[in-house]
Structures are given as C-alpha cells and as structure tokens.
C-alpha cells in the first residue's frame with residue numbers, strides 16, 4: 001500500500017457565520033409564512049417593507065414567562081414595558097393577559113391611561129417626570145418609582161398640597177457583577193444612597209413606601225446577576241422593616257432578560273446562549289424564598305420584561321432592490337429595509353432569510369438598506385443565497401424597540417399589521433404619507 005501524499009492544510013478566513021465540526025453551514029432556511037399567511041400575500045396587500053406582529057406568539061411567550069414565575073412564586077405581576085413597543089394594539093394584548101403598564105414618560109403614561117389601564121396599575125419609572133406628570137400620577141394613585149433626590153423633593157412638596165398620599169418606590173442601582181454597571185438611574189446601593197433615600201421617605205411620613213425597584217440592564221445573559229439584585233433589594237426591605245416596622249409590598253426586578261437574537265461580535269448564536277425564562281425565574285424566586293422575609297407576608301414580585309416577551313413576535317418583511325459587486329469582488333444586496341426601520345441592527349447580527357426556499361449555494365454577502373448613507377448596513381457579512389430583484393426577505397425577532405426607536409429618515413415609515421389568533425390581519429399603524437408631514441410642518445408665510 002502506498003503512502004498517501006502529503007497535502008498542506010489550508011486555513012480559510014471565515015467572514016460570516018459560525019462553523020460546526022463539519023465546517024461552514026451553507027444552507028440558509030426560509031420563512032414563507034407568518035402564522036400561515038404567505039409572506040408574498042402580506043407584502044402585496046400592505047406594501048413593502050412591512051412590519052408584521054403575531055398575536056399568537058405574543059400570548060404564547062407571555063404565558064410561558066408568567067408560568068415560569070407563577071409556578072415558582074405565589075404572587076407575580078407583570079408590567080408591560082411601554083418603550084419596548086407602545087403601539088396601542090400591542091399594549092392591549094399584554095393588558096388583556098393581565099399585564100400592568102410600565103411607563104417612563106408623560107407621553108407613555110397618557111398612552112397607558114388611554115389604553116384603559118387603571119391608574120393604580122401603572123408603574124411610572126424614569127428620570128424625566130415633570131411636576132404636572134407627578135401630580136397626575138399622584139391623583140391616579142399610580143406607583144411612582146423615584147429616580148433621584150430632586151424628584152423626591154418635588155414629590156414631598158406635591159404631597160403637602162394633595163389629599164392623596166403618593167404611593168412610591170425607589171429605583172436602586174447596584175453592582176450585580178455585570179459590566180458595564182448601570183449606575184445612572186436611581187439611587188446607589190453600595191454607597192448608601194438608596195438607604196439614605198429610604199430613610200428620608202420614611203422619616204417624612206408623607207409618602208407611602210410600597211416597593212423597591214431595580215432594572216439592572218438589558219440583554220442580561222444569565223440569571224446570576226438577578227440573584228444578586230434580588231438579595232440586595234431584600235436586604236433593604238429587611239432593614240426598613242427592622243428600623244421602621246414598615247413592610248415593603250412589592251419587589252420589582254425590572255426587565256433585561258435576553259431574547260434569542262445574536263449580539264454583534266458574539267461567537268455563538270443567541271439561540272444557543274439565551275437563558276430560558278425558568279433560568280431567570282429560578283435565580284429570582286429562590287433568592288426570595290430562601291431569604292429571611294416573612295413567609296406569611298411575602299412581597300409581590302413584579303417583572304417589567306420587554307425585549308424577551310415581544311422580540312420573537314415581530315417580523316419585518318422586505319424586498320430585494322438590487323444586487324451588486326463591491327470594488328473588492330464581494331457580493332452585496334440592497335433591500336428596502338434600512339436601519340431607519342431596524343434600529344436594533346446597530347447591536348444585533350439579525351437573522352435574515354429568503355421568503356422562498358433556496359438552494360444550498362450561498363455566498364458571503366453584505367446586505368445594505370435603501371438609504372443614501374454609508375452606515376445603512378443590515379448585515380456586513382452573511383452567508384446568503386442568490387436572490388433576484390423583487391424577491392422577498394424576512395428578518396425575524398424584531399418586535400422589541402424597532403417600532404419605538406425607529407427613525408423617520410429619507411422615507412415614510414411603513415404599515416404595521418397584527419396577525420390575530422384566527423389568522424386575520426389588521427393594520428395597527430398606517431404607513432406615513434405626505435399628509436403626515438404636512439400636518440406637522442409649517443412654512444412661514446414670507447417663504448411662500
């Protein structure tokens with residue numbers, strides 16, 4: 001038997017995707033339907049690009065998350081984070097599931113009221129609450145989460161002239177072992193500021209201290225920081241009880257759970273690294289149950305999860321505008337979905353697939369949006385099959401933040417449809433038109 005000839009190994013630089021032990025995966029999936037409605041039909045009816053949100057997925061994810069917590073802990077309340085997606089129809093789905101509202105501005109507060117949320121089921125967070133906002137929230141018996149001492153002083157003054165005793169919590173920031181540590185919101189735990197704020201509130205006797213709140217960050221990739229956060233809130237609750245004989249009614253652990261999207265620069269896909277709701281629930285509820293808190297008078301556990309509930313329910317559908325070769329020979333594709341509609345493409349490598357199944361022949365491709373601007377990059381490198389002008393693409397898991405942080409830039413914002421549980425589609429936000437702009441803009445007379 002002759003010896004095999006030696007062949008030198010070849011090292012290939014990988015520009016896109018994650019190899020497994022067989023090398024690079026080349027097959028790209030497809031998403032022909034959203035809740036059994038053909039993507040092509042949606043686009044021909046409502047225009048391209050189009051946001052589509054699945055009510056079925058919203059409800060399924062909500063119930064999964066709620067069950068993960070309520071099966072482990074007796075008193076659980078979710079509050080929908082308005083800024084994550086404050087389209088009225090979406091908020092109403094969450095409210096119909098029993099979710100309260102979590103708002104961070106006067107605008108969001110008014111939206112929650114108009115959506116029929118009772119005042120005492122609105123949690124008012126954020127650093128920017130005007131005197132007018134606070135007065136309204138006090139009248140409505142809303143839960144005001146104080147962010148800083150200036151807000152505390154304003155609230156104490158409002159309490160003097162109001163017949164309502166304001167219901168308050170303080171937001172607390174802390175070291176939970178994650179970096180960067182969010183320390184710009186609320187009162188710090190480690191340096192004693194949070195304890196100081198609690199003392200001022202309780203000594204004043206003017207405010208009804210009902211809760212303790214923290215929101216440690218967003219896209220937190222493990223349960224462990226939540227265990228740390230929970231134990232620090234509990235420490236304060238116990239000290240308040242000991243010193244003032246005052247019981248804290250709820251602990252609000254905020255949001256921050258990750259979704260299955262992949263962060264830019266991450267080695268593994270978000271689908272492989274995203275903790276389950278159960279992982280977060282274990283960390284939080286174990287810490288409460290094993291603590292020194294009175295088991296007969298446990299606080300309600302509030303969660304303000306945004307991203308991890310709604311991301312998966314949202315899709316953006318679009319169309320290929322052109323294919324091009326770049327100067328260095330790389331393939332590029334221009335689609336009608338730009339970063340103006342997909343703000344999250346700044347920090348995620350969004351999955352993107354053709355609407356129709358394609359062959360396994362793929363090539364590293366740069367995907368650009370339609371904007372006349374160099375930073376309009378949806379994916380700088382992705383293995384992608386060849387699509388012709390006019391063919392459709394789908395970007396899944398875009399329900400969080402894109403429909404609130406979007407930019408009106410160069411063109412109109414598109415239609416948004418909700419697909420209900422029976423598979424019927426409803427436009428829940430109309431495409432902008434020239435009239436949208438005419439309604440807002442005013443040219444001084446002398447300019448004609």
Ligand SMILES: *Cc1c(COP(=O)(O)O)cnc(C)c1O
Nearest residue numbers: 081215218255256304305306307
């Ligand atoms: C944004 C925000 C949330 C929701 O955060 P997610 O990371 O989307 O879960 C919850 N609470 C507060 C105070 C927030 O600012």
